Amino acid sequence: MNDMVQATRADPFAAFGMPELGLREFWYPVLPAWRLRRRPRQVRVLGEELVLFRDGARVFALDDRCPHRGARLSLGACRFKATISCPYHGWTFDGTGACVAAIMEGPDSNIPGRAKVKSYPALQRNGLIWVYIGERAAPAFEDDVPDLVADRQRFFTITAITDYACNWRVLADNWTNEHHGPYVHANSPELLLQPVPPFNMELSVIDHGDGRGMGVRGTGGQNYAEFPGLGRFPSHSWHRFLKPHGRGVRGRWHETRAFKEFGVQTPTSSRLPGMVIVARPSAEYFLIQWAMPIDAHNTRLFNINCFRRMGRWREWRDRAHYALFRGWAHDRIFSDQDKIIVESVTPGPEHLSRTDVGLIGWRRFVGRHAGMEKQ
Amino acid sequence: MNDMVQATRADPFAAFGMPELGLREFWYPVLPAWRLRRRPRQVRVLGEELVLFRDGARVFALDDRCPHRGARLSLGACRFKATISCPYHGWTFDGTGACVAAIMEGPDSNIPGRAKVKSYPALQRNGLIWVYIGERAAPAFEDDVPDLVADRQRFFTITAITDYACNWRVLADNWTNEHHGPYVHANSPELLLQPVPPFNMELSVIDHGDGRGMGVRGTGGQNYAEFPGLGRFPSHSWHRFLKPHGRGVRGRWHETRAFKEFGVQTPTSSRLPGMVIVARPSAEYFLIQWAMPIDAHNTRLFNINCFRRMGRWREWRDRAHYALFRGWAHDRIFSDQDKIIVESVTPGPEHLSRTDVGLIGWRRFVGRHAGMEKQ
């Protein structure tokens, strides 16, 4: 592929038509389920302030502003079953947002049936609270999210959550096989003892054909390079004595179980509304990284580790491995290496190159989607 | 009264003509007197920055910016009697704002008599510093503030002060008998053992006829209610075994001593420039809550407890009662229950109702006043 020098305008995302506050008409994870207990709780999602409350396993989400006088519902209480009452005068709303009582006006008040607050479809699944953001009727949760999350018969998940001080588009850029991996993560615990993954690859975009995602295929590449007059990258490699494993493994994807049995088209898949799915060839483990826009300047990252259910002992081993190694080695250290850098990115003029082929493909993919009906 | 569903515009206060930075041409309390000592002190009042300084019991207030080069006078010192000198070059101003010396130019300077800084009428009374904000000649302090404060022969006061992170209009709304009381304060120490005060009352506005205030009369109402399919409010009442007392007492106001002897027209009175006076039928105690706008987003609340002088022993008892109970039970705990909620209010579209009759009356009252000459 030829070199792709190009100068985009001041805001490269706007030029592609990517909405600053995220894509609407999707289900999003918003909070770990254990953080919503008996008291209501506020969350910010795509720039909107919501109040969450629960009745047992049922979860409800409303606009966090009482239509009466503007107090914050999340300061109120769940006084009656499956309702939330405003802290100011006790206007009480059910999960649909309908007012069912205006306590200070007594049972004969005519406010119930008239007052209403905006409601959001919400549910609890996989240890997370999910909310649908959009104006249309929400699709079934299982039809909208990846099978890895929806199919609880075959997969179980463990999720780590971190808030990033950057726009969601900067974070999603980071997932397009744009070659930061071998550089930023070269010394991460996961890759420390094996060769750095190949860089200088030929990249091509593979559209998944389902209107929801795409992947970036890399071929060729090299594990180290000598730069004349400068030096070698990576510089010190005596400790890289292990063979590639985990993330480092490469091979013919079309011969893997992930592809043949589970239909995963690419090792990493960038998907709407803003996530990446990283697959293992064995299809025994997948990592979903999901960017939930809090507002224009903050993003909540959900690292959803998806393990295939392979019996009680294997599940026990997977959980132990996550607790003892993967939890800190990847979801903390590996991801935080990205965090420092993406939080420093100042969007502006860019000098994109042949290693940014996937990134350009992703931005175009999102831009196309943002301007059309969801499929 | 019929239901009053109404949708005001985005800023409900602007729709009524209430000024964001407060009403001008009034005396306001601004600071506890003990916090102004030998050093000048800055205060923000109605969005303006003032410097206060004193000469014994005389108090002065000037614009806190030297007209020479713009340094803050409040960083200066009271170098000569009843004056303040700028910290930068010693331009010295008396309490009228007239420059009386430009120290660095020597005694022969012609700056005195030419330079001037804006001054504000100011005085110390009832342990507070008061400032008049306006462009016209200030009325006598005693003619402008409630008798409870002005008449020191009959009343003594104890004041508690708290800064609120909200506009003054949101705080003043809270004082219009709009039925938050039985809900927000149901479990406050003051009301814990007695029935919650009645809600679902019929409300009507009583104009005091003096161009300064109004009250809201409530009749009927109920102390608890059963909401079909939901439950009861208040929920747990076994501990409410006492008869109503203090705030909870109700009766025929026109037969009270407060009305007959002191001419107090309503149990609670909302008055300009933004205060409420809560009366006891016995007229032995009154509470003034006075909102002083600091700026558009902050308000200083003065809880001025006014006790009728009834002899030395009774005064001793009143002070002890305030120190041991009322000070924390009302001015801290009771008021802080309001503070949390009013600070959460986001002004915007409202769905007002029949319990907001007093609130609407108050906003109209202020709006009328803001557009006319003061009476």
Add this chain to the structure above:
Amino acid sequence: MNDMVQATRADPFAAFGMPELGLREFWYPVLPAWRLRRRPRQVRVLGEELVLFRDGARVFALDDRCPHRGARLSLGACRFKATISCPYHGWTFDGTGACVAAIMEGPDSNIPGRAKVKSYPALQRNGLIWVYIGERAAPAFEDDVPDLVADRQRFFTITAITDYACNWRVLADNWTNEHHGPYVHANSPELLLQPVPPFNMELSVIDHGDGRGMGVRGTGGQNYAEFPGLGRFPSHSWHRFLKPHGRGVRGRWHETRAFKEFGVQTPTSSRLPGMVIVARPSAEYFLIQWAMPIDAHNTRLFNINCFRRMGRWREWRDRAHYALFRGWAHDRIFSDQDKIIVESVTPGPEHLSRTDVGLIGWRRFVGRHAGMEKQ
């Protein structure tokens, strides 16, 4: 000179044509040299974000934003000699800003030679990092800065650095003999035991004729004054028993060694791009106070103490004197007296007077320069 009452417009600096972000086309000190080590470091200069890095004694300054995808170069590392590599994908730039490698694209990438980041002339001298801000070719450092800094054969320097929360123009105003000295610093350790310097002087501006600076001559004046009906300044003077020394000394400047041998035209000299040089008559010591605009609201003050080299023992004595007395007595206490006041200045309408003759001259001088070619 007559009284100069004048009312300038709201922003007095704009009225004179003084640029808010400082004068361009000059060398500026930006950082103590010891704070730049092996890791790159960000500095803000005249509102721009630069990354500094070094190769031994050579220092480089680039725009702190990678042209590739906008990451902050100062988070990167100096991976190869005399270069800096972006933390994201390893795009590597030399001191001229030319890309010399795009590590993740391998040695055959065609990005080197195409990508470029803006560079700034930079060097290390007198224990400081210096950067040239401008669009034209940088003049030789020695030709642009005072001889006191450039001529290291005859002078050595010790520098103290403090950041001020004010615009650079407010700080530079403070250096124009506008008579704050005898007032603000009357009780500083340096002046405590001697009479306060004279105030109420006749001032006249002396243009240095080199297009770079001017001074303000003061004649006459008085050391104390009695203000009728107010009192005396300074008030308590029993402790001022010493004769004037140090800063306090006055005399015929044209007979001093500083003038005759070193050509210093005025005891204090305000010079472009924003500094004051305070001279001793003996020419054995000079103080440069240099204002480096960080951004519109912050300024870094470099107090560069310049000592004439007069043999090893004298140098030892000078360093000891600085460490034991002058370092804290002037560069901390004396300067901090100014800091508190200039940070409080709110630019706006001014009432300038005859003691502001030098200040007006300085503002005009800068305004003239800002609109013309540098000489």
